[in-house]
Amino acid sequence: MISFNDSREARDLTERAEALMEEVVLPRERELTGGTTISEGTVTDLREAAREYGVYCPQIGEEHGGMGVDFRDALPVFEQAGRSLLGPVAMQIDAPDEGNMHLLELQGNDLQKEQYLDPLVAGNVKSAFSMTEPMQGAGSDPKMIRTTAERDGDEWVIDGHKWYTTQGLRADFLLVFARTDLDAHPYEACSVFIVPAEANGVEIVRNIPHLGSELVGKGHAEIKYNDVRVPEEHLLGTEGMGFKHVQERLGPARLTHCMRFSGMAERALDITVAYLSEREGFGSSLADKQDPRHRIAQHYAQIGAARSLVRTAADRIAAGHEARIEVSMAKVFAANVTQAAIDDALQFCGANGMTRDLPIADFYETVRQFRIVDGADEVHKRTIARAAFENPDSAELDPIVTYDK
Ligand SMILES: Cc1cc2nc3c(=O)[nH]c(=O)nc-3n(C[C@H](O)[C@H](O)[C@H](O)COP(=O)(O)OP(=O)(O)OC[C@H]3O[C@@H](n4cnc5c(N)ncnc54)[C@H](O)[C@@H]3O)c2cc1C
Structure with a gap:
């Protein structure tokens, strides 16, 4: 529009x-x-x-x-x-292949790109990204990482327990986030490894039963890495720079998530407009009732605003900035407005919205994750609030504050 x-x-x-x-x-x-x-x-x-x-x-x-x-x-x-x-x-x-391709393209060496990136782009293999851990491990606060990777000769030995690894059940290789230095601050202590799914010690515990459409059906795996050995060359990027590399993956991946979900919300609204235009009740077209008209107008406006925020963040990234604040703003806003739009779309399509004759039921089940995955709402608001309240000269809190100078 x-x-x-x-x-x-x-x-x-x-x-x-x-x-x-x-x-x-x-x-x-x-x-x-x-x-x-x-x-x-x-x-x-x-x-x-x-x-x-x-x-x-x-x-x-x-x-x-x-x-x-x-x-x-x-x-x-x-x-x-x-x-x-x-x-x-x-x-x-x-997701998750798209974010993984991005990270491999940025940080992979020539051999890693040939062995992992090229077949992934071609669609010949699948990948997963294994960072989140069950209770007491890495979640909203990834500094709580417990999975370790220890050097042993010219190999790395990975030991840990992950869950919610999307596509982990079917992946040919997994990018695993692990702590490689127990003494340093976590921000300088973690690294990313390419782990072939068939490596000894990769134990798929289960496909976690979850809320969400099965149309694409990637599943979310709980996985144990039991002393998994990978050669030195399977370190992706620089040892100890895992947090920086993951940020390189997550920033753009959050924006691409926003864009995909905004398309989903817009289609749900388009279907709703068509439904209301055909349906009559209480003596007139449902399209003439003020409540749905106003709410649908509001949703289109909010989706447009979300898309603008995404483009602003993408422009900042293209200009060489990390754009953490802009990405957080776009992500938390898009997650909430797309969920609200799809919820109202289902409501205004009545029983039709609940059926699988329309895609809205699948959208409804899928969009809920967006307020948790890639950083929960509260975590992105924390990032924005820190920029607003704390030291405006801190490099980490750079963006919104420096715009005003
Ligand atoms: C569909 C889906 C797919 C996923 N795919 C992957 C994947 O492929 N790979 C992977 O590694 N992970 C994946 N995840 C995990 C996801 O990244 C985590 O769920 C997310 O980072 C939140 O961590 P957590 O679930 O441990 O929540 P917790 O850290 O336990 O937090 C629980 C809740 O507490 C609140 N909260 C947390 N911190 C704060 C705070 N500072 N202030 C206020 N409130 C707070 C938030 O509401 C949050 O939702 C996926 C999750 C989902 C739902």
Whole structure:
């Protein structure tokens, strides 16, 4: 609805993504009603189509099989893709693979890129990101990390217990966050490792039963790493710089999440407008009732505002800043407004909203996680509040305060 200041390249790409969604992805989504999970064959077909439409993995360099589109220009494609749970899978821009590709591209050496990034981009393998731990371990406060990696000759020995590792059940390799120095402050003591799923000691405990649609069905694994040995070359990036590397992954990944969810919310509203326009009650069209009209108008406005915040944060990242405050603002705002929009969409579609004839029930189940995953609301508000209340000259608290100077 709103025309943002996106580049010509971004708009061309978005038009192609929109065509793929309308002509291929949404018709396929309609065939899959009733709580089923997509087959690998469907994934292959959708990805083939995304390649034909010129929107396959736009954000990764051409030398690795992507399209080499600048991150800022690729962002609107995530909005389009988010209009169906199948869109990001088709375009190979779904979590967690998308964030992992980004980190491998930034921090991987040539061999790691060849062995892990290139097949991931091609869609030949799957990946997972294993950071969160059960009680007493890393969660909202990742400094509480308990998983360790100890050097033994030319190997690393990883020992720990993780959970909520999305796609961990099916991943060919996992990026595991572990403490490599017990004496240093956690910010200088952690590292990221590439762990092949078949390595000895990787124990999948269970697929955690959870709230959420099974249409894409990646699952969330509880995993034990029991003295898992990986060669030295499986260290990703620099030893002790894990927090910095994870931040490099999470900042952009949070923004791409915002964009996907904003597409989902907008589609839910579009469906609702169509439903209300056809449905009559109490002597007139439901589209004429003031309450739904005002609430839908408010949701479209808030989604537009969320998209603006995301673009502002992305511009700051493109200019070489960490943009922690802007990312937190975009993330907490987008998570709440998309959830509110989808909740009202379900309400205004009545019983239809509860069925799996429409995608809204899947959206409703999926969007709830967004206020917890990639940093809970309260944690992002804490980040913003620290910038507002504490030392304005601190480098970590840099952004909003320095704008005013
Ligand atoms: C669908 C889904 C997918 C996920 N995928 C992955 C994955 O692939 N890999 C991975 O490593 N992790 C993953 N996670 C885990 C996710 O990153 C964590 O759930 C998140 O970081 C929060 O940690 P926690 O669950 O341990 O919450 P806790 O740290 O136990 O916090 C519980 C609640 O306390 C409140 N809270 C916490 N800190 C504060 C504070 N400072 N002030 C006020 N309130 C606070 C918040 O409401 C928070 O939700 C996933 C989670 C979900 C739901």
